[in-house]
Amino acid sequence: MQYPINEIFQTLQSEGFFTGVPAIFIRPGLPSRAVAGSDAPARLYRA
Numbered sequence: 001m002q003y004p005i006n007e008i009f010q011t012l013q014s015e016g017f018f019t020g021v022p023a024i025f026i027r028p029g030l031p032s033r034a035v036a037g038s039d040a041p042a043r044l045y046r047a
Contacts, residue, residue, distance in 0.1 A: 004029040 007027040013019055 005026060007028075008024065010022060010024055012022040013021045013023050
C-alpha cells in the first residue's frame with residue numbers, strides 16, 4: 001500500500017547517542033480515520 005508524503009524536513013537528533021547528528025524525517029499522509037489492523041484500501045477512509 002502506498003501513502004502520499006505530507007512533509008519532508010531536516011533536523012538534528014536531540015537525544016541519545018546520536019545527539020547533534022543531522023536527520024531527515026518523512027511524514028506520510030495517513031488516512032485520517034484508519035482502523036488499526038484493517039486491510040481496507042486507504043481511499044475508504046477519506047473524508
